[in-house]
Amino acid sequence: MDEITQGIAQAFDLIVTLNPDMLEIAALSLYISLSATIIAAIIAIPAGGLIHFHEFRGKQALIVIIQTLYSVPTVVVGLFLYLLISKSGPLGVLGLLFTPQGMILGQTVLIVPIMLGLVISALSGIDKSISDTLVSLGATSFQKILEILKEARYAILSAVVLGFGRAIAEVGVAMMIGGNIRGHTRVLTTAITLETGMGDFGLSIALGIILLSVALVVVIVLNIITSGFPPESRQIPGGPSG
């Protein structure tokens, strides 16, 4: 139990004194996971739209596959990518192993399925009558998609937040692809694993608290942005432009 109180005190101390090592590790975690989240969102939101708004053979099967991939263990993603980007692997020439860029790639691969699946669910949750109304008001299909995306923005935000959460909390990819190299690819989760292995439980708890603080800031910012869409700026499709 001592370790928990000690951990909380240590977390406070690290944050207040802006410990440079801690800042570097936290910043790298944020940089990698936020980049992966942004890239994954850029892929998953349009792709989710494409899948939702188009009827094609095998659509249901595709959705089942996407949902199955929610369960892929992070170590398996790490191992799979490691074999691809290892020097003796097919993508070895890219030199991505043990780099933050490689970790961004890995986390993106990890969270695209979960974002994609949840974006599709989010869009399915929008009442069909809204889409019919939009069409009857003369919306082009692009305008229709844009408007439905706006309607679904809270559910899409959940998808993005969940993706970010999975990215910043995972150890498997960060360890396999990043290698936990000090000052280079060490992020909060791999640092926690390391400190636990070295028996410094207080510091591990402290780093866990810092990880949650970083996540808190990101989630608040994302929430403010989503709810910050001023209603008056929403255009009625087919209405006067400008």
Add this chain to the structure above:
Amino acid sequence: MKRDVYGGLVSTMFVLLFITVCFAGCTGQAPATPGAAPTAAPFVANQQGVAVIKNASAATAATAVAPAGGAPAAAAQELVIATTTSLYDTKLLDMLQPMFESKYNVRLKITSQGTGKAIELAKKGDADILLVHSPSQELAFIKDGFGINRRSFASNSFIIVGPADDPAGIRGMTPEAAFTALYLKGMNKTAKVAFVSRGDGSGTHSAEKNIWSKAKYNYTTQIQKSGDWYVEAGKGMGETLQMADEKGAYTLTDEGTYLAYKKDLALVPVISQGASLLNIYSVMTVYNDKQPIEKITMANNFVNFLIDPATQAEIGKFGVDKYGKALFIPMSVTVPDAPAGNVGDHTSPATDVKPPSATATAAAAATAAVK
């Protein structure tokens, strides 16, 4: 008004991202960032933030053309060292790293993984130097032509730890006799007799298997799954110690990890002497036909650095301030008595740049097989 709030928040977000990228820049990995003062007007910061983000995502693509993976322009050579967690966790390498880096224009990237993973990394050419403590695996690695210039640089002793009241009564025995007693009492379901094994193919696990075989047991048929007394943790040393502590069981551990965990454990060292408890640390240069000669010679520099008398003296002092005793015995002080080959060469400088021709072909065949 609301629009302004929204704009402000978006700028804040970009500033946040910008700072993040700047931080990442400090690690020498992010693309060059424009030298914007962080105090710039939000709008300016906003624009630059956008630019930086574009750069950041472009960087992922850029690495496709630049195999250096965003290495700083100063072109300090980079060497990847694959090592095991138990060695890395002692922080010995943290002490040696700056000494070596300042001697040569080089950046060491040290990754600590399980012994099996570290050897796999080296076999696939993803590491330049291998630093482990598993003689049989090392000798196989060298024999297959994946490594050259194996040098042993230090040793210490594994210890058998257990509950202070020693329910199996093994204190003072040889490791083999102690393991035999544990086996017999465990199989007899003697109360409170249990053994927790790493069970993860690590260097410590191979040392344990070695003791079982010296005690004339077949590890896979007689020990594994032989009963509730034998627990295979499948975890790192620290977690295994904790598990043994919770269960009041015995386990085999390296001394460094035990000392680091000692304050949280009720376990005490029960046996710390015996030839089969010898733990030998060796270093070797990774070889494969794609490995550039500069990396091989720099890796050889590191091997020579470890067996250099000055470094050996530092290794001999390591741990005294933190644990009150040295964690390693450098080869310059004592060369342990061990079966042939277990202790590698520790005096002659590492000069080879390729394996003897017979094994070179084996390595070429092996790398071809990997492809």
